[in-house]
Amino acid sequence: MSVEVNALLRTVPGAQAPLLDNVSLHVPDGMFVALVGPSGAGKTTLLRAIAGLDPYRAGTVSLDGHVMTGVQARAGKIGFVFQNYALFPHMSVARNIAFGLDVLPAATRPPRAQVAARVAELLDLMQIPTLGQAYPSRLSGGQRQRVALARALATGPGVLLLDEPFGALDPIVRRSIRTWLRDLHDRLGLTTILVTHDQEEALEVADRIVVMQNGRIVQDASPQELDCNPATDFVMEFLGEAVSFPGHVQGGMMYAQDEAIQPFSVPAHLADGPATAMIRPYEIGLVPQATDSGPAPVRAVPRGVRGGYRHYAVQVGARSVPFFVAQERDGLALEGRALDISRARLFRDGRACL
Incomplete structure (x- = not known):
């Protein structure tokens, strides 16, 4: 019926x-x-x-x-x-x-x-x-x-x-x-x-x-x-843990305000202007190597295991960001790396950009 x-x-x-x-x-x-x-x-x-x-x-x-x-x-x-x-x-x-x-x-x-x-x-x-x-x-x-x-x-x-x-x-x-x-x-x-x-x-x-x-x-x-x-940042946050990184889009690239975040490319049709990148903690990646001219390195503190993932608190600037790593990647080195959020969804004025 x-x-x-x-x-x-x-x-x-x-x-x-x-x-x-x-x-x-x-x-x-x-x-x-x-x-x-x-x-x-x-x-x-x-x-x-x-x-x-x-x-x-x-x-x-x-x-x-x-x-x-x-x-x-x-x-x-x-x-x-x-x-x-x-x-x-x-x-x-x-x-x-x-x-x-x-x-x-x-x-x-x-x-x-x-x-x-x-x-x-x-x-x-x-x-x-x-x-x-x-x-x-x-x-x-x-x-x-x-x-x-x-x-x-x-x-x-x-x-x-x-x-x-x-x-x-x-x-x-x-x-x-x-x-x-x-x-x-x-x-x-x-x-x-x-x-x-x-x-x-x-x-x-x-x-x-x-x-x-x-x-x-x-x-x-x-x-x-x-x-x-x-469709909106509210939906993104309501349906699961999400981390937000404010920043701006310029010339087809998203630049977060936090220095420890690697810039990433976005579709060329996306107009320049302010934007917020939102991502699930388990979708955050690591830049293989942070250089002097690249993003600032991160510091990580282990927080135990949750749902098959190792849970870390990663220091990004002045705030602590949750970061989940699959348990089988036990030997993963976090110190001195930078965060990759290229899987993030982008929002502007609360609405999805893409």
């Missing part, structure tokens, strides 16, 4: 800016999309607007080309998993899962035997087949998350909306659950929209990542495209 959001505007009295400012988004059938951005960017607001839980002043939300006018129009088509799971504490796991079916109008409500069979099917699918008679208070965070997912899927929706569903889980459980969720998405052929603050999570599970800022979509692209071609 495809989701089409067109020019959505949501405002609240007293707010200085719209919560959603002319937001448009297309999610094709079967795609997994992650909404990311800082707190207050509008991610959950957009998710709730798609679900029909919050009103909007202008714009439309369509499912498979049909404009949705209220919550009832979306009933059975959208499953929603809240950040706190919102399980009913006085109901067993089985009754929680069956809730969406139990509240259907009598004319469309399945028979009890069919509801029970659907609950058993979902318990198996969630890999918690023995927990039907348990109560939420007796479950772990990962188990409650699976029950919330089962409840959202009980009516057979085509769209699954997830609002920070892993926020309360510890890192180890979180990693295993998100891999399982991606497999579930593929197996059921769902269209899934996930709100998350975890960039690594978004990069791992999503087909597309939608970056939001101040109620607007800043960039909507594949993880690979976002990494290679971030």
Whole structure:
């Protein structure tokens, strides 16, 4: 089931800016999309607007080309998993899962035997087949998350909306659950929209990542495209650790203000003027040899190992710059070298130059 959001505007009295400012988004059938951005960017607001839980002043939300006018129009088509799971504490796991079916109008409500069979099917699918008679208070965070997912899927929706569903889980459980969720998405052929603050999570599970800022979509692209071609310096910084080097472009060369940085060539069509080079620490290289007339040498202090890389703090002028080297390059000499940032992305006035 495809989701089409067109020019959505949501405002609240007293707010200085719209919560959603002319937001448009297309999610094709079967795609997994992650909404990311800082707190207050509008991610959950957009998710709730798609679900029909919050009103909007202008714009439309369509499912498979049909404009949705209220919550009832979306009933059975959208499953929603809240950040706190919102399980009913006085109901067993089985009754929680069956809730969406139990509240259907009598004319469309399945028979009890069919509801029970659907609950058993979902318990198996969630890999918690023995927990039907348990109560939420007796479950772990990962188990409650699976029950919330089962409840959202009980009516057979085509769209699954997830609002920070892993926020309360510890890192180890979180990693295993998100891999399982991606497999579930593929197996059921769902269209899934996930709100998350975890960039690594978004990069791992999503087909597309939608970056939001101040109620607007800043960039909507594949993880690979976002990494290679971030549209703004905000996107570059938000999706991973980045180091900035202000400087200027002149005659097809980028010159950083820091003397320890090797100048590098840029496309000839890039106009002369100020620019900022931004680069991931693991993309920084070393100039083989610093000469008297070349960049100033760097000094490096080991900071341990992180994610398969040796981590150094490299002194560049008056500041310390993170620098990652693959562990297998254990004998790499850093002292007296200069930094090569030729893999950097260039930005001017916050926008990508290239």
